[in-house]
Amino acid sequence: xxxxxxxxxxxxxxxxxxxxxxxxxxxxxxxxxxxxxxxxxxxxxxxxxxxxxxxxxxxxxxxxxxxxxxxxxxxxxxxxxxxxxxxxxxxxxxxxxxxxxxxxxxxxxxxxxxxxxxxxxxxxxxxxxxxxxxxxxxxxxxxxxxxxxxxxxxxxxxxxxxxxxxxxxxxxxxxxxxxxxxxxxxxxxxxxxxxxxxxxxxxxxxxxxxxxxxxxxxxxxxxxxxxxxxxxxxxxxxxxxxxxxxxxxxxxxxxxxxxxxxxxxxxxxxxxxxxxxxxxxxxxxxxxxxxxxxxxxxxxxxxxxxxxxxxxxxxxxxxxxxxxxxxxxxxxxxxxxxxxxxxxxxxxxxxxxxxxxxxxxxxxxxxxxxxxxxxxxxxxxxxxxxxxxxxxxxxxxxxxxxxxxxxxxxxxxxxxxxxxxxxxxxxxxxxx
Ligand SMILES: *Cc1c(COP(=O)(O)O)cnc(C)c1O
Numbered sequence: 287x288x289x290x291x292x293x294x295x296x297x298x299x300x301x302x303x304x305x306x307x308x309x310x311x312x313x314x315x316x317x318x319x320x321x322x323x324x325x326x327x328x329x330x331x332x333x334x335x336x337x338x339x340x341x342x343x344x345x346x347x348x349x350x351x352x353x354x355x356x357x358x359x360x361x362x363x364x365x366x367x368x369x370x371x372x373x374x375x376x377x378x379x380x381x382x383x384x385x386x387x388x389x390x391x392x393x394x395x396x397x398x399x400x401x402x403x404x405x406x407x408x409x410x411x412x413x414x415x416x417x418x419x420x421x422x423x424x425x426x427x428x429x430x431x432x433x434x435x436x437x438x439x440x441x442x443x444x445x446x447x448x449x450x451x452x453x454x455x456x457x458x459x460x461x462x463x464x465x466x467x468x469x470x471x472x473x474x475x476x477x478x479x480x481x482x483x484x485x486x487x488x489x490x491x492x493x494x495x496x497x498x499x500x501x502x503x504x505x506x507x508x509x510x511x512x513x514x515x516x517x518x519x520x521x522x523x524x525x526x527x528x529x530x531x532x533x534x535x536x537x538x539x540x541x542x543x544x545x546x547x548x549x550x551x552x553x554x555x556x557x558x559x560x561x562x563x564x565x566x567x568x569x570x571x572x573x574x575x576x577x578x579x580x581x582x583x584x585x586x587x588x589x590x591x592x593x594x595x596x597x598x599x600x601x602x603x604x605x606x607x608x609x610x611x612x613x614x615x616x617x618x619x620x621x622x623x624x625x626x627x628x629x630x631x632x633x634x635x636x637x638x639x640x641x642x643x644x645x646x647x648x649x650x651x652x653x654x655x656x657x658x659x660x661x662x663x664x665x666x667x668x669x670x671x672x673x674x675x676x677x678x679x680x681x682x683x684x685x686x687x688x689x690x691x692x693x694x695x696x697x698x699x700x701x702x703x704x705x706x707x708x709x710x711x712x713x714x715x716x717x718x
Contacts, residue, residue: 318610337553351579361385430485490529587675611645
């Protein structure tokens with residue numbers, strides 16, 4: 287009935303998350319409110335981790351892509367689960383370090399790292415700096431030399447796999463702002479340069495083919511291309527690349543009609559492919575890193591809003607206005623992403639209407655969705671938008687000077703704030 291396994295309805299007819307009544311949560315913390323089920327976050331981590339154990343002899347590491355949802359407590363939870371972290375900016379890196387994260391388990395990405403970011407990563411001995419381009423490699427080598435440190439790197443490679451949701455084509459990917467192309471020989475030149483750079487050690491290669499991917503085929507193809515490149519490096523340069531980072535991008539269930547493959551199946555098939563290819567190519571099995579973001583965080587979260595105005599425009603549509611919008615969830619205005627919504631205080635009733643849920647920002651495009659099945663919603667009702675745990679809080683803004691909602695974690699029937707609600711004084715904090 288509900289899109290995520292942790293949602294249910296109690297005897298009062300209220301929606302529950304992780305067994306906690308959402309209406310009680312709104313009474314305690316107000317709306318809009320992000321709620322995340324810590325148990326489900328942890329279960330998702332464990333399922334990725336155990337799939338590497340089961341199908342790849344544990345010879346790998348799960349790194350949570352923190353851009354999906356990052357705050358100090360989330361980093362602590364990841365640390366506690368024994369998994370690594372993928373960060374893409376000095377801000378995410380700083381958050382991880384403040385949370386006491388083990389820097390050897392951090393992958394630092396970004397297609398245009400600043401000198402400040404590079405220096406910060408080098409000083410903190412980040413385990414994997416994912417180098418995106420030659421000027422960055424040169425700057426990194428210089429900065430590492432100045433500090434007397436040897437930087438551990440991977441290269442971001444464009445494997446030439448264009449992953450769409452249901453099919454994939456092997457062209458076009460050369461046109462991406464991320465990483466080195468294989469076709470042009472630029473990736474091979476970068477490897478040569480890294481091997482001869484004094485303050486650089488090349489640990490491995492990385493690729494990330496996209497996001498919200500439902501097919502396993504493009505992941506297999508990416509692994510195949512990357513292993514072919516590793517074999518070429520071995521044969522032509524006599525250098526063994528020991529680690530292969532295959533990125534993230536595993537699809538999740540946003541709508542009841544979505545049907546993602548179990549993540550175990552992904553690891554099972556990719557692992558089979560890697561074993562077979564390594565045999566054929568005569569190379570050693572690499573240490574594998576995967577970087578799930580959305581698939582760990584998204585299903586664990588919901589956003590709760592209070593309904594304000596209801597506007598019925600005859601023969602056109604019904605607008606249900608909420609006390610949040612694109613400032614806390616910009617994914618509809620960015621990508622027309624779709625969500626399931628429920629009136630949380632009428633969760634056992636039929637979703638008998640089709641409505642447009644509208645935000646409160648001054649943009650006509652500020653919608654959570656159109657044509658959304660929903661129970662009859664009136665002013666004062668609470669709406670839950672489901673599977674908002676990823677790329678919602680992390681993409682939120684203060685557009686219209688709207689304070690950001692808090693994030694509450696639920697676990698064992700209890701709730702606690704992990705990110706406070708912004709105050710009006712927070713809004714003017716940096717104004718002079
Ligand atoms: C965004 C990103 C991820 C995570 O993607 P999801 O779709 O959230 O799983 C992993 N690795 C890199 C390099 C990324 O940019």
